[in-house]
Amino acid sequence: MRQRARFLRNTAVGGAALTLVLTLSACGGGGSDSAGGDDGRIHVLVYGDSANKVEKRIIATFNKTSEVKAVLDTIPGADYQAKLQTIINSEQAPDVFFNWGGGSIRPFVDAGLLMPLDDFIAKDPDLKDKFLPTVFESAEVDGKPYGIPMRGTQPVLLFHNKKVLKETGVEPPKTWDDMLAAVGKLKAKGVTPIALGGGDKWPTLMWFEYLYDRVAGPGLLQKALAGDKDVWASADSRKALGMIRELADAGAFGTHYDSVKFTDQGSPTLLATGKAGFELMGSWEYATQQESHPKFAERDLGHSAFPAVDGGKGDPADLVGNTNNFYSVLKKTKHPEAVAEFLKLQYSEESVKAQLAIGNVPTTTDTEKHLDAAADPDFARSQLKMVEKAPAFQLSWDQAYPQTATVGMHQAVQQFLNGGLDEDGFIKAMQALPTS
Secondary structure, eight states, X not given: OOOOOSOOOOOOSHHHHHHHHHHHHHTTOSTTSSSSSOOSSEEEEEEESTTHHHHHHHHHHHHHHOSSXXXXXXXXXXXXXXXXXXXXXXXXXXXXXXXOSGGGTHHHHHTTOBOOOHHHHHHOTHHHHTBOHHHHGGGXXXXXXXXXXXXXXXXXXXXXEHHHHHHHTOOOOSBHHHHHHHHHHHHHTTOEEEOOOGGGSHHHHHHHHHHHHHHHOTHHHHHHHTTOGGGGGSHHHHHHHHHHHHHHHTTTTOSOGGGOOTTTTHHHHHHHTTSEEEEEEEXXXXXXXXXXXXXXXXXXXXXXXXXXXXXXXXXXXXXXXESOEEEEEBTXXXXXXXXXXXXXXXXXXXXXXHHHHTTOBOOBTTGGGGGGGSSSHHHHXXXXXXXXXXXXXXXXXXHHSOGGGHHHHHHHHHHHHTXXXXXXXXXXXXXXXXXX
8 A cells, every 4th residue: 555555654653663663573573673683584564454465475485495584574554654764774674665666765765774776686687677667767766776666556546336326326427527416416315425534644635636637737746846836826736726625615525534544444444335435545445445345346346537627737547646666675684685586576476466366456567468367357457557558647745755745745635625724825835845
């Protein structure tokens, strides 16, 4: 997840460090089981969610033949980013860790904590050549590779409950006007139009990301990241904010969205149980529903692209989300040879098929020939087709920006949606975010 789920969400760090130490100790880790304190094993740290079943399987495969064994450590999704920052330069640091590439790893590179993977790739070119170039490059910093793709591509899609939409006479919206009309129909039938895990904040951000793309095109974010703060005060920016406000004022998210979370199954359950019609979420929604609501995932989980905006500068085929997740390596690992062998498994046929089986779509060059092994081949093909045809695939804002911007960004989108900030307040908050 963000699997960005994405991946990712900052919380108070104080109790987080203690919780992580306890988690690692329960796994047989602790202060000595890390890149900083060698116990003869490599520790692989991942975002804790429904996809961990695949990571466990790959670890087991690796351990069958490797003298140096691997241990899988997980951090619950909502706490991942904050806890990672707490331990990354401590005795609890992993050898290998899950991330989103881009801005999520640049601070670690700048601090000299990560190992550039040039030498690994020189010895095994497939570590690069087996992955789609545009995806692999997402984990390059200053031209050097710092990540190997794992899991799958994660575009954000508009998921829906087929049964609810049929009963209420609603079609998946193709335009923004369609979206607003659907909200009205669902609300009139007593159904929350859109499930939103506002308590996590990052699901709210997805609505901003897509509307800004549809209205202004992907260039606005690119300019903002390059240091042009004026774009946040542009007419396009204000138009996108007005559309977000219109959606919220129409009751699209209900009244309790700030107390609902995706990470504790709150918003996915609203969708699966028919209490909501839609949920805008990364493609990991499928794996989440497959694990928690398998019958719903099989029969009634539908998806579509984000609606087009009439007169907008963004192409209706543009995507936002995460190009992939990545494994990066701590420079101080005591077992680089074993780590290199572990990374090779990420492009293996076993890994590709295992990811497809839970609804993920890996970005290896041979993924397409394995699509029949997917849990839902039609979903996998549709997702891969959308990614291949997207004119632009915009990285989630809280991954494109450096980690130091995450808290301020999440607070700004939450406060704007619930009325705590007006347009000018939101614009000032975004202009204040650090870009390096």
